[in-house]
Amino acid sequence: MDQCYANNRDLGQASLAEAGAVLTIDLSAVRDNYRQLKSRLGSARCAGVVKADSYGLGAARVARVLIEEGCDTFFVAHAGEGLALRAEIGRGPAVYVLNGTQPGAELEATAAGLTTVANSLEQLEAWRAAARAVGRKLPVALQVDSGMSRLGMMPSEVETLAADASLLDGLDVVLVMSHLACADEPENPANAAQKQAFDQLRAMLPAAPASLANSSGIFLGADYHYDLARPGAALYGINPTPGHANPMRAVVRLDAKVIQTRTLDKNIGIGYGHTFRTTGPLRAATISLGYADGWHRRAAAGAYFNGVRLPFIGRVSMDSIIIDISTLPEGALKAGDLVELIGSNQTVDDVAGHAGTIGYEVLTGLGHRFHRIYEGG
Known part of the structure; x- marks a missing residue:
């Protein structure tokens, strides 16, 4: 057990239980993308x-x-x-x-x-x-x-x-x-x-x-x-034909864990600098992902849960982001649940657009604190 734990540390790979976010890499999509390019x-x-x-x-x-x-x-x-x-x-x-x-x-x-x-x-x-x-x-x-x-x-x-x-x-x-x-x-x-x-x-x-x-x-x-x-x-999975539908299959999915949820009253400051203040009652969740994980502070893209967009509120922190979960039924999202940051609702290129950058920078900037799952190998 101890040896496996040490090896995970050497590889920069966190276990699912200890990691704040999960990065899933679909190797079958890489395979299909290569086949299409080759064709x-x-x-x-x-x-x-x-x-x-x-x-x-x-x-x-x-x-x-x-x-x-x-x-x-x-x-x-x-x-x-x-x-x-x-x-x-x-x-x-x-x-x-x-x-x-x-x-x-x-x-x-x-x-x-x-x-x-x-x-x-x-x-x-x-x-x-x-x-x-x-x-x-x-x-x-x-x-x-x-x-x-x-x-x-x-x-x-x-x-x-x-x-x-x-x-x-x-x-x-x-x-x-x-x-x-x-x-x-x-x-x-x-x-x-x-x-x-x-x-x-x-x-x-x-x-x-x-x-x-x-x-x-x-x-x-x-x-x-x-x-x-x-x-x-x-x-x-980055679109090689900007301005047109992406002909490639998506390769990456990024999901972050919810750390905690809370209900806030009117006129409450949120995050560093209180750049966001509530205008009425609001339910919020803090997720375990931040700029130390390669998420750009300018990428105010939002997260998704069961297809519902959950906007970022306040600034992206080093290890966490606060999201507005008011549109979800009360109790639908709890600590330990995963919300999607990159996936079927929001592509790498979408995230890049929100950050004013390119998909290359988003992918290469993703950190090593994630639990990584390789599928389709």
């Missing part, structure tokens, strides 16, 4: 982006499900994420490090069979040095900056590389890639401009499979698919 790609392959611990949902569990679906290529942001993933999924699938390998981490990355994404000539030289150190040719992905100005070799660097083949000595270019800045805006001319720039830059480099499309990029059509697509957000 849109024709002959192009579909990778899985599992950086940031699969957007906070558990990279090891997600990757295993995707491997069962035939996915053999994964992308992480940092070498440390790649090392952790490799330990879970074995040596078979390819694991690419999007940010490139940090100085000093190259040999550990090569030992684990990670493939760096070289974003600059400096990173490329460090990877070449690693190849010399291990005495064998290493795979490398080359990222070019087609117009996002975030990561990737600038056109001048690509020209330098094209003019000097020795800069690739000891390396095998297995992928040439770039990243779309405006793929979630199909009419934005930046998409076509980036595609044109990408084609021009990769034509200067050794022939290799090409990759440009992220989740939203897949929905721009076949011209953007190339050889490999790299969906992330869409796998986890």
Whole structure:
């Protein structure tokens, strides 16, 4: 018993009894989302982006499900994420490090069979040095900056590389890639401009499979698919087509426990700063969720119980939120009951809209105090 308790602590996993909220992750929905994305790609392959611990949902569990679906290529942001993933999924699938390998981490990355994404000539030289150190040719992905100005070799660097083949000595270019800045805006001319720039830059480099499309990029059509697509957000239920119905299945449900309920009289201040005052008798409940759990203070989205919306009243606190339960029958909600924060009544994208942010930030910000339930694995 004690050992199990300690292991739960190491994993950041609280038991159902001790946790204030429950995060349910539907792996069958991840599986279906991957299948749908893959079906849109024709002959192009579909990778899985599992950086940031699969957007906070558990990279090891997600990757295993995707491997069962035939996915053999994964992308992480940092070498440390790649090392952790490799330990879970074995040596078979390819694991690419999007940010490139940090100085000093190259040999550990090569030992684990990670493939760096070289974003600059400096990173490329460090990877070449690693190849010399291990005495064998290493795979490398080359990222070019087609117009996002975030990561990737600038056109001048690509020209330098094209003019000097020795800069690739000891390396095998297995992928040439770039990243779309405006793929979630199909009419934005930046998409076509980036595609044109990408084609021009990769034509200067050794022939290799090409990759440009992220989740939203897949929905721009076949011209953007190339050889490999790299969906992330869409796998986890975030809408890749903003402004249109979400084609993906929801993956996440978040429910918080009621701590206590109370009946309040008129003109009672609620929460920090008394930003809300009652205008008449009101029944309230305090739920066990707050900004320490990744719930944005600006996300005044409300909670749901049996399909009934229960508005937030007052400010979101670190560990709790107060909700108005006056619309429920008296006694319908009691301590220990669960109210829905993300689910069938309110999606991740809905919550993001209330907070003035995006679903990516909502998912990756969800904390580690929840009891996690994985379904459909």
